[in-house]
Amino acid sequence: MALHRLSLRLRQTVAQVRPLHGSGCGQQQEAVGMETRPETVSIFRTQENDPACQSEQHLGQYYTVPASHFHTVFPHGLPPRYQQQVKTFNEGCVMVRQPALELISHLKRADYINPTLRYLLYGVKGSGKTMSLCHAVHYCSTQGWLVLHIPDAHLWVKNCKELLPSSYHASRFDQPIQASNWLRNFRTTNEHFLSKVAPPPQIDKSHTTYHLSRVKSSSDVVGAVLKELRLQAGGTEGGFRLAVAVDGVNGLWGRTTLKKEDKSPVAPEELTLVHNLRKMINNDWCGGAVIATLSQTGSLYAPSSAYLPQELLGEEGFDSMDPFIPVPVSLYSEKEFESCYLYYLDRHWLQHPHSQTEEGKKELIFLSNRNPSVLERLCAFL
Amino acid sequence: MAASVTGLLKPWTPRVLLVRWSRYNPYYLEPEPRKEVYHIPETELTPEQKEERELKSVRPIKAATNSVTSSVFNDPVLSKFVNMMMKDGDKIIAKGIITQTLENMKRKQVEKYHKAPEVKKAEIECNPYVIFHQALENCKPVIGLASIQKGGKFYQVPIPLTDNRRRFLAMKWMITECRDNKHRRTLMYEKLSQELLAAFSKEGNVVKRKHELHKMAESNRAYAHYRWW
Numbered sequence: 001m002a003l004h005r006l007s008l009r010l011r012q013t014v015a016q017v018r019p020l021h022g023s024g025c026g027q028q029q030e031a032v033g034m035e036t037r038p039e040t041v042s043i044f045r046t047q048e049n050d051p052a053c054q055s056e057q058h059l060g061q062y063y064t065v066p067a068s069h070f071h072t073v074f075p076h077g078l079p080p081r082y083q084q085q086v087k088t089f090n091e092g093c094v095m096v097r098q099p100a101l102e103l104i105s106h107l108k109r110a111d112y113i114n115p116t117l118r119y120l121l122y123g124v125k126g127s128g129k130t131m132s133l134c135h136a137v138h139y140c141s142t143q144g145w146l147v148l149h150i151p152d153a154h155l156w157v158k159n160c161k162e163l164l165p166s167s168y169h170a171s172r173f174d175q176p177i178q179a180s181n182w183l184r185n186f187r188t189t190n191e192h193f194l195s196k197v198a199p200p201p202q203i204d205k206s207h208t209t210y211h212l213s214r215v216k217s218s219s220d221v222v223g224a225v226l227k228e229l230r231l232q233a234g235g236t237e238g239g240f241r242l243a244v245a246v247d248g249v250n251g252l253w254g255r256t257t258l259k260k261e262d263k264s265p266v267a268p269e270e271l272t273l274v275h276n277l278r279k280m281i282n283n284d285w286c287g288g289a290v291i292a293t294l295s296q297t298g299s300l301y302a303p304s305s306a307y308l309p310q311e312l313l314g315e316e317g318f319d320s321m322d323p324f325i326p327v328p329v330s331l332y333s334e335k336e337f338e339s340c341y342l343y344y345l346d347r348h349w350l351q352h353p354h355s356q357t358e359e360g361k362k363e364l365i366f367l368s369n370r371n372p373s374v375l376e377r378l379c380a381f382l
Numbered sequence: 383m384a385a386s387v388t389g390l391l392k393p394w395t396p397r398v399l400l401v402r403w404s405r406y407n408p409y410y411l412e413p414e415p416r417k418e419v420y421h422i423p424e425t426e427l428t429p430e431q432k433e434e435r436e437l438k439s440v441r442p443i444k445a446a447t448n449s450v451t452s453s454v455f456n457d458p459v460l461s462k463f464v465n466m467m468m469k470d471g472d473k474i475i476a477k478g479i480i481t482q483t484l485e486n487m488k489r490k491q492v493e494k495y496h497k498a499p500e501v502k503k504a505e506i507e508c509n510p511y512v513i514f515h516q517a518l519e520n521c522k523p524v525i526g527l528a529s530i531q532k533g534g535k536f537y538q539v540p541i542p543l544t545d546n547r548r549r550f551l552a553m554k555w556m557i558t559e560c561r562d563n564k565h566r567r568t569l570m571y572e573k574l575s576q577e578l579l580a581a582f583s584k585e586g587n588v589v590k591r592k593h594e595l596h597k598m599a600e601s602n603r604a605y606a607h608y609r610w611w
Contacts, residue, residue: 090496349492
């Protein structure tokens with residue numbers, strides 16, 4: 001009798017001990033984790049290169065974007081220093097981080113019959129907002145969505161050499177160079193789509209290519225393309241999903257540095273490109289998602305310490321973006337920093353003999369405060 | 383009268399405290415920036431070190447200059463190069479150029495490393511600091527010339543050079559070469575990284591200038607006895 005009770009007690013302790021291993025991981029996943037851990041290469045790298053299959057167990061690890069995909073998915077949109085890094089290391093590796101995973105899980109579970117959800121990535125300068133956006137864009141393109149990636153909305157509101165008055169609307173201005181550049185990159189990303197999607201009555205593929213050579217009317221072409229895609233995304237017979245990825249969305253509201261011929265300033269809504277993009281970001285269409293990033297780096301007339309949505313978007317911008325799902329992007333955690341450090345060691349990037357010691361590592365943590373871009377710039381000359 | 387007499391009786395402190403000046407009373411001691419000196423426990427100190435510590439507790443210490451750090455990445459030769467490249471006291475720009483140069487050199491070498499076959503990988507040097515020091519070594523002249531007057535005429539006499547002079551000449555030639563012989567549109571860090579990589583493999587204009595100096599010294603060997611020191 002006592003023995004029976006003892007065995008019951010033991011069974012209870014065994015049953016209690018099991019759920020303690022890992023936070024809710026299934027036994028299968030545990031077994032898989034145990035298999036990959038003995039490999040010394042996989043501490044900071046993962047073999048799971050498909051963003052759809054990445055989960056919390058891959059947090060802090062680097063996955064490789066296949067070289068064949070690279071130029072079609074990211075003709076523009078990657079940060080310039082990252083592009084240099086890809087060229088130097090001869091491979092494009094992206095770290096799987098919490099904000100990107102959260103964003104991808106929202107995109108997986110969202111209901112695309114309802115009006116579009118807007119996601120806003122915000123964080124301090126250099127915390128990895130653009131890279132998280134590119135991770136989400138990679139997910140969308142592997143899932144077969146049509147991706148509209150605007151690499152930096154600030155490029156459309158400053159440094160414009162040619163500002164033509166719009167033929168379509170009297171008080172608006174066209175930006176032929178920026179619009180034609182964007183159309184060219186859009187064609188590289190979505191070439192396979194343009195053949196599949198049913199040509200709309202007003203504009204079709206040959207029209208687009210014809211207008212690509214005619215730079216003058218490219219802004220109107222952009223507007224027409226955006227409008228058509230918006231109408232077709234929700235349609236049942238077309239069946240594709242549309243992802244609008246805008247980096248530096250706070251540039252669409254606020255001020256520009258452009259001037260009209262009589263030296264009076266141009267407001268953003270007087271630019272055709274900005275006007276059409278704002279219509280795109282409105283949540284009055286369905287069948288897709290809008291993923292946006294705030295950016296202080298290229299912004300105009302914003303203090304350098306501002307990073308919150310309220311500060312950077314301003315009243316008008318916040319009212320247009322409201323309601324949105326905010327996704328905060330933080331600096332590297334300890335695990336992510338470790339992973340980054342090991343990656344640089346593996347790629348022979350940290351060459352200074354002292355940087356490979358514990359002392360040097362502590363100094364790197366102190367100097368960079370675990371800020372991803374500051375760490376990258378520090379490790380560049382060490 | 384009473385005020386000045388009481389003033390004389392106080393212990394003397396200078397009215398203006400010396401901070402960041404380079405001319406100090408010899409009474410002041412040099413600061414010690416290295417961390418490992420302070421980590422030695424009491425028991426392992428030699429008698430000289432103990433004496434030095436006691437002296438430091440009573441004497442005033444000079445203010446440390448901005449260029450001196452306790453960082454593990456501190457390199458005195460590189461700091462000297464930065465100071466020589468600096469114009470109008472703008473060290474931020476000079477340091478920026480040097481860091482960009484190091485990055486550029488590292489990028490070129492690492493790219494070459496990743497594209498090379500396994501056999502060639504061990505020969506490629508990726509450490510920009512090693513390249514910089516080796517390039518500077520390759521540019522240092524062994525023997526120099528001095529202008530000595532004898533019998534109304536000036537002769538170029540070969541003389542031995544001190545280490546400091548050799549290092550100075552190597553750095554000076556490198557900087558003047560990069561400033562003068564570059565295209566208007568090439569940036570300084572780009573030209574400097576090209577020259578350093580060339581000097582590392584013993585090619586390029588700076589190493590050529592060193593060889594020319596050596597040849598001049600060799601040709602003027604006959605006047606070597608004009609040197610009296």
